[in-house]
Amino acid sequence: MLYNHTLNDISTNTNTGVEFEIALFYKLLSNKPAEQHQVKLAIDRRHDRKKVEEIINYTSTEKIIRALNARGLTYKDASFETQNDEVGPADVVMITVDKTGKEEKIGLSIKYSNTCTLNVTGRKFITDAQISALKDKYARKYVPAYREYMKKEYGDAENWHRKKSPVTDQMIDEIRDAVLANWPNVENKVALMQNLFHAASPIEFWVVNYGRGGYDLKTVPSTIDVRRAKDVEVRKYQTSYIAFYLDNVRVGHMQVKFNNGFIESNFNHKGLRKKQSCDFVEDGLEFNYGQPFGSWNFSVED
DNA sequence: ACACGTGTCATTGCGCAATG
DNA sequence: CATTGCGCAATGACACGTGT
Structure with missing residues (x-):
């Protein structure tokens, strides 16, 4: 089925990974040729239509249909739900x-070679006071150290894009210390865990994980008994993660990260200015401070 | 006083690509 | 070639200035 906005979304949305959602949605509409044709025309208006067509070519819905049948369900229709939180993590709803003839909705969360199941704000883990102190230290200590390191290692600022720095690791480690310190004080752990594991999705969802040449289907998403949230422990894990443990078993991990990099260029990659003001200029390029607390990446362990 | 546009921040969604 | 740190896009809330 098509909502009023569906065709427009398909033509214009450029969120990362939407190509895969569009391709699978297109294939699912095979039993609605008229609608499928409209979707095809909408795809043709995309700048990356070639890529979408490529994905369509190697996508078969067979695996999904079979899994539905095994569950005693018959596929009837699908809707395109990108960025719609009302349906939980689903990008497409079947x-x-x-x-008995009763309708049942099952969502598909569609991903391409990444394990992140949810982005969560760091504010759920540390206090405002901790955030203020960290922000202060960021501007006074870490940014100067970063500029110095990058200059020495990579030269002009135009060469800094996507390059790594130990300064970032140090700042992230300090944020992780704050998370560990505050964990005993976090109040709403059941709600938090429910959120992290999508344990209260309004619609049951399956996970479609694309790789090269096809996808894996997971009809039983990994989760925990969220009622035991108060027993969950946190520890540092690798360079930038916080791992979550229940009974000493790692059940999930979360990457503490800057949303758009340690520092942000004041121009997006299309060359559009992002802000009026900038926090500093390096080699003639405008930069703004990064966002260390937004968009941490949470992944469920398999 | 209030509507309306502009700018910014915060939140959430997602994959890419440097690295070893 | 898998990891894992880095980055891009959309959107809602809110503050603030300007015009009516």
């Missing part, structure tokens, strides 16, 4: 029919 309308199915059970043996």
Whole structure:
């Protein structure tokens, strides 16, 4: 089925990974040729239509249909739900029919070679006071250290893009210390865990994980008994992660990260200015401070 | 006083690509 | 070639200035 906005979304949305959602949605509409044709025309208006067509060519819905049948459900229709939180983590919602003729919705969370299941703000883990102190230290200590390191290692600022620095690791490590210190004080752990594990999705969802040449289907997403949230422990894990443990078993991990890099260029990659003001200029390039607390990446362990 | 545009921050969504 | 640190896009809330 198509909502009023569906075709427009398909033509214009450029969120990362949307190509895969569009391709699978297109294939699912095979039993609605008229709608599928409209979707095709919408895809043709995309700048990356070639890529979408490529994905369509190697995508078969067979695996999904079979899994539905094994569950006693018959596929009937699908809707395109990108960026719609109302349906939980699903990007596409399938309308199915059970043996008694009753409709049941099952969502598909569609991903391409990444394990992040949710982005969460660091503010759920540390206090405002901790954030203020860290922000202060960021501007006074870490940014100067970063500029010095990058200059020495990579030269002009135009060469800094996507390059790594130990300064970033140090700042992230300090944020992780703050998370560990504050963990006993975090109040709403059940709600937090429910959120992290999508344990209260309004619609059951399956995970479609694309790799090269196809996808894996997971009809039983990994989760924990969120009622035991107060027993969850946190520890540092690798360079930038916080790992979550229940009964000493790692059940998930979360990357503490800057949303758009340690520092942000004041121009997006299309060359558009992002802000009026900038925090500093390096080699004639405008930069703004980064966002260390937004968009941490949470992944469920398999 | 209030509507309206502009600018910024915060939140959430997602994959890419440097690195070893 | 897998990891894992780095980065891009959309959107809602809110503050603030300007015009009516």
